[in-house]
Amino acid sequence: DQQVKQNSPSLSVQEGRISILNCDYTNSMFDYFLWYKKYPAEGPTFLISISSIKDKNEDGRFTVFLNKSAKHLSLHIVPSQPGDSAVYFCAASEYRGSQGNLIFGKGTKLSVKP
Amino acid sequence: DSGVTQTPKHLITATGQRVTLRCSPRSGDLSVYWYQQSLDQGLQFLIQYYNGEERAKGNILERFSAQQFPDLHSELNLSSLELGDSALYFCASSVIAGGDTDTQYFGPGTRLTVL
Numbered sequence: 001d002q003q004v005k006q007n008s009p010s011l012s013v014q015e016g017r018i019s020i021l022n023c024d025y026t027n028s029m030f031d032y033f034l035w036y037k038k039y040p041a042e043g044p045t046f047l048i049s050i051s052s053i054k055d056k057n058e059d060g061r062f063t064v065f066l067n068k069s070a071k072h073l074s075l076h077i078v079p080s081q082p083g084d085s086a087v088y089f090c091a092a093s094e095y096r097g098s099q100g101n102l103i104f105g106k107g108t109k110l111s112v113k114p
Numbered sequence: 115d116s117g118v119t120q121t122p123k124h125l126i127t128a129t130g131q132r133v134t135l136r137c138s139p140r141s142g143d144l145s146v147y148w149y150q151q152s153l154d155q156g157l158q159f160l161i162q163y164y165n166g167e168e169r170a171k172g173n174i175l176e177r178f179s180a181q182q183f184p185d186l187h188s189e190l191n192l193s194s195l196e197l198g199d200s201a202l203y204f205c206a207s208s209v210i211a212g213g214d215t216d217t218q219y220f221g222p223g224t225r226l227t228v229l
Contacts, residue, residue: 034217043116043204043220044157089156101147101170102206102218106156 003027004092006105013112019077021108023090026071030092034102035064035075038087047088048075080112117141118221120205126227132193135224139186139207145169146188147218148180151202163188164210195228202226 005024013019021035031052036044050057050064050073057064063076077084087109091102117140127133139146148160150173159172163182174180177195182188192199202225206218 032216036220043118043120043222045116046217046219049217091157101159101162101172102149102157103159104149104157 001026002105003030004090004103004105006088006090006108008108009106010109010111013080013110015082015112015114016079019075019080019084019110019112021075021077021088021090021110023073023075023105024071025073025092027092027094027103028071029094030103032093033064033066033073034091034093035062036089036091036104037084038089038107044089077110080110082112082114085110085112116219116221118205118207118219120203120221120224122224123222124225124227126229127195128229129195129197131195131228132191133195133226135190135192135203135205135226137188137190137205137207137221139188139205140219143207143209143219144186145208145210145216145218146182146186147206147208148174148188148190149204149206149220151204151223152198153201157204160190192226197228200226200228 034049035047038044066073087107090105119138144165149157160174162170180190202223204223206220208216208218
């Protein structure tokens with residue numbers, strides 16, 4: 001039973017345009033959401049996060065939107081650059097006392113074409 | 115560079131063997147997490163340690179164990195290895211142990227191949 005779902009395995013976007021990556025979750029107790037970017041043969045790199053008390057967080061070209069009622073979050077990259085081509089993982093955390101493990105989606109492979 | 119180091123980078127071994135993967139967290143981080151990424155699978159949480167104590171267990175097999183030492187580095191021990199254990203094993207660290215400000219930073223991973 002997947003608690004975090006990324007339904008698009010891949011996405012192709014033209015350089016300079018907006019990339020929108022989507023993520024859905026089922027556990028209403030999740031209180032922290034993160035996006036990681038992963039290049040082949042490297043570990044996931046933290047990109048941006050959002051707490052469940054917010055609905056938007058922005059960092060440069062990256063913005064994450066959270067819609068709690070729909071249990072949906074999205075990552076917007078504007079403008080997209082070829083160097084953004086990577087696999088993007090959505091992750092969620094339910095803080096329970098001193099436990100904070102992340103539950104990951106299966107990833108969306110983003111290709112930004114020059 | 116996340117500041118999390120993992121050794122070795124690659125490991126090739128045979129079925130039935132035992133291996134140890136090592137992780138050094140970022141300076142100041144007290145929590146260490148282990149994740150497994152198999153082919154076609156997302157990252158699966160295995161186990162978490164906080165300041166030397168086990169705090170959470172995920173989908174970790176009984177053949178696997180881990181510990182965190184006083185200097186906060188961690189080791190993941192995999193025994194009686196099977197072909198299906200071939201995967202990327204990632205270590206992550208964070209300052210505390212969760213919560214909406216506690217971001218996990220990942221190491222480069224160890225690629226384990228069981229032949």
